[in-house]
Every structure is written in C-alpha cells, then in structure tokens.
Amino acid sequence: MMMKGAHFPTAAAFALLALATFHLVSASDPSPLQDFCVALNTTQTAVSAVFVNGKFCRDPKLATADDFFFSGLRIPGNTSNPLGSKVTPANVEQIAGLNTLGISLARVDYAPNGGLNPPHTHPRATEVLTVMEGTLYVGFVTSDNRLFTKVLYKGDVFVFPVGLIHFQFNIGKVQAVAFAALSSQNPGVITIANAVFGSNPPINLDVLTKAFQVDNNVVQYLQKQFWYDNN
Structure with a gap:
C-alpha cells in the first residue's frame, strides 16, 4: 500500500544514481592496496x-x-x-x-x-x-x-x-x-643537446636550421659531434 505523500525515484533518477555510483567506483585508488x-x-x-x-x-x-x-x-x-x-x-x-x-x-x-x-x-x-x-x-x-x-x-x-x-x-x-x-x-631523462642534435635518425636539417636560425653548416657540425650521456 502506497503511503500518502511518499515520493519514489523515477527512471531518470535511477539512471543518475547509477552514473554517479559508477563514477565513484571507477576512480583510481589513492594509495597502494x-x-x-x-x-x-x-x-x-x-x-x-x-x-x-x-x-x-x-x-x-x-x-x-x-x-x-x-x-x-x-x-x-x-x-x-x-x-x-x-x-x-x-x-x-x-x-x-x-x-x-x-x-x-x-x-x-x-x-x-x-x-x-x-x-x-x-x-x-x-x-x-x-x-x-x-x-x-x-x-x-x-x-x-x-x-x-x-x-x-x-x-x-x-x-x-x-x-x-x-x-x-x-x-x-x-x-x-x-x-x-x-x-x-x-x-x-631527456638531455636537450643529445635529443636535438644526436637523435637517431637525425632530425631533418631544414627543421633545425629554421628552428635555431643558423646556417646549415652549424647544424651539420653539431650533428656530427659525439654527444656524451652522463647517466
């Protein structure tokens, strides 16, 4: 028997509740278990x-x-x-x-x-x-x-x-x-000089000459250097 004045959730309300519950349980754990x-x-x-x-x-x-x-x-x-x-x-x-x-x-x-x-x-x-x-x-x-x-x-x-x-x-x-x-x-770790001038394969020469606003010979010189990794 339905009590007078009682309010029951509609289908839309159930959907919202389910969505909120799913959002909560799908969140990642804040710390190791x-x-x-x-x-x-x-x-x-x-x-x-x-x-x-x-x-x-x-x-x-x-x-x-x-x-x-x-x-x-x-x-x-x-x-x-x-x-x-x-x-x-x-x-x-x-x-x-x-x-x-x-x-x-x-x-x-x-x-x-x-x-x-x-x-x-x-x-x-x-x-x-x-x-x-x-x-x-x-x-x-x-x-x-x-x-x-x-x-x-x-x-x-x-x-x-x-x-x-x-x-x-x-x-x-x-x-x-x-x-x-x-x-x-x-x-x-990404070491800037190594990554820019020592990548394998090398970054396109036109890209570097325009990015650094220098002559092709400067970029070619830098790309030929041995870029030491201290890690």
Whole structure:
C-alpha cells in the first residue's frame, strides 16, 4: 500500500544514481592496496608480450630484504668525461622494491672547475636536489622562458619542477656531490643537446636550421659531434 505523500525515484533518477555510483567506483585508488609490489623481471613470452605502465609484481611471499636494497650510491661516479659529471640512478631498475611507490634517488658527481650536469628534463618527476659537498650553480627554465637560478652550498636544497629544463654546474675548485630525490620510480631523462642534435635518425636539417636560425653548416657540425650521456 502506497503511503500518502511518499515520493519514489523515477527512471531518470535511477539512471543518475547509477552514473554517479559508477563514477565513484571507477576512480583510481589513492594509495597502494598492499605493502609492496616488488618488480618482476621476466623473459616469459606470455608476459613479455604485454606492456604495462610500470612493472609486474612478484609474489610478495618471495620478496627478500635485497629487493629493497642498493649500495651503488656510496660509490663516487667517474667524472673523467667531456661533461665532467656522472649520474648514478637508484630507481626501479636498480631497486625492484620501488615498484609502485612513486619515488627514486640519484647521486650526481661533478668534477672541479666546471663539472656540468647539462640542461635536461625529467618527463615524469619533480626533483629535489641536496648538495652534499661543494658549490653548485643551478637553475631551471619555465614554460614562459623565465630562468630561476641559485648558488648552492653544502646542505642547501633546490627544487626542479616536473618536466622543466634544468641544470647543475660546479663553480667550485673541488669535487662536488649532490643527491636527488625524484617523484617517480622511473623519472626518465631527456638531455636537450643529445635529443636535438644526436637523435637517431637525425632530425631533418631544414627543421633545425629554421628552428635555431643558423646556417646549415652549424647544424651539420653539431650533428656530427659525439654527444656524451652522463647517466
């Protein structure tokens, strides 16, 4: 028996309710649903034929302490190269236990008097740089071409926002060392000069001469150089 004054939802109301419910349940989880997801490196055809945005997970019962350990950052990087710098990463490729945790580290060593970590970007991460030894001139460029720079000393911290071109340059007379924390398990790195003039195959000559407003010979010279990768 229908109660006087009662109101029952119409078909349209049910549809709206269903749509709202679907929207809520289809949203991604704000945090992991398990303690960890140790990356699984496998050569099995069935698995390797599938590409995922990240890494597959190993059975957590098979995880060990070594999955969360990396000793490489204690070792100074070899700066005897054209750039005078060396980046030692500690991301999911080195630490399987970082998978799904959204963070990684790197050590950067700089040779005295001009060691350079050249202009580059991390397409998937913001970077927080802490100077451990030495003096660095650092900076980044915004999307409207504003340059933010600072001279950093031991203990100083500087932030490079995600995706923006940035650099570090050793202006001191001694070796410099910095540690970087990045907001991705696999931040990626695109070094500007390498990407523009060292791509494979090369970018069309007409594109580069017009983009940089220089003679063909200048671009050809730059494309013939050996672009060293310090990563």
